[in-house]
Amino acid sequence: MSTVYTFEEVQKHNTKDDLWMIINGKVYDVTKYIDEHPGGEEVLIDCGGVDATDPFDDIGHSEDAREALVDLLVGTVDPASLPAGSSSTESSGSSSATQGESNTGLIIAALLVLVSIGAYVFLNK
Ligand code: HEM
Structure with a gap:
């Protein structure tokens, strides 16, 4: 075989x-x-x-x-002979990279919201 x-x-x-x-x-x-x-x-x-x-x-x-x-x-x-990016050649690298990028976006968005709330509270004192 x-x-x-x-x-x-x-x-x-x-x-x-x-x-x-x-x-x-x-x-x-x-x-x-x-x-x-x-x-x-x-x-x-x-x-x-x-x-x-x-x-x-x-x-x-x-x-x-x-x-x-x-x-x-x-x-x-x-x-x-496999096309580039085929899962039999590189097991999980590309999908975890995409996952990482979307997590970074979420963290930045969360930080922006926190900063805005902080500024709002500070300015309304
Ligand atoms: C030759 C290759 C394959 C074999 C030997 C195989 C075998 C099996 C077996 C034995 C099951 C019953 C559940 C289990 O024991 O896990 C199953 C379920 C299933 N397989 Fe495959 N499978 C093959 C390829 C694929 C591929 C390529 C797909 C593509 C999506 C697929 C989709 C599914 C689905 C949707 C179920 C039903 C799961 C469920 O009802 O919960 N299978 N398969």
């Missing part, structure tokens, strides 16, 4: 009758799992031929789900 596929090759398998996806840098042939998926076929077809690491993790799939993956494994993806 050491076949290495390029991202372009995986992308070709994006139909209900021939469905592959990438999760954590590994390539899975989910064609025969479509009918068994407890989350329905639609979501799987949507992830056909793409890096589905984030959607898969976001659902919080159980240990059973991760075990089901083992039977579907067909190989790994060549990391150099």
